[in-house]
Amino acid sequence: MSNTSAPRITIYSTAVCPYCVMAKNFLKSKGRDWDEIRIDLDPTEREKMVALTKRTSVPQIFVGEVHVGGYDDMMALHKAGKLEPLLNGESA
Numbered sequence: 331m332s333n334t335s336a337p338r339i340t341i342y343s344t345a346v347c348p349y350c351v352m353a354k355n356f357l358k359s360k361g362r363d364w365d366e367i368r369i370d371l372d373p374t375e376r377e378k379m380v381a382l383t384k385r386t387s388v389p390q391i392f393v394g395e396v397h398v399g400g401y402d403d404m405m406a407l408h409k410a411g412k413l414e415p416l417l418n419g420e421s422a
Contacts, residue, residue, distance in 0.1 A: 336419050337394025339364035342379040346370075349401040350389040356404070362417060393417060 339357060341364050343350035357364055369376035369388065383390045383397055391398040393416045398404050407413040 336362075336417060337396075339417070340367060340392040341365070342367045342369050342375065342383075342390040343388050344368065344370035347388050353389045353391060353401045353404060356401075356408075360417065394419070 343366055367375050369379055379390050380386055389400055391404050
């Protein structure tokens with residue numbers, strides 16, 4: 331069900347993060363795939379995530395080059411009707 335023109339979704343996460351699980355379940359319910367970067371397994375990726383987002387919490391979600399933020403941020407975008415266009419590669 332992946333749309334080839336849709337931007338890649340990247341999730342920075344850890345193994346024990348309930349919000350990471352909720353974010354992935356939400357995206358799965360939308361029929362979306364994502365690349366997961368486990369910062370608990372790779373300290374270099376943690377440093378990269380903090381440099382990109384200025385945040386230390388997970389998940390940190392990117393749709394293409396757009397930093398959506400964490401789970402709550404993604405759900406706020408969804409409720410505002412701005413997540414779908416972003417997921418579909420349209421300008422929000």
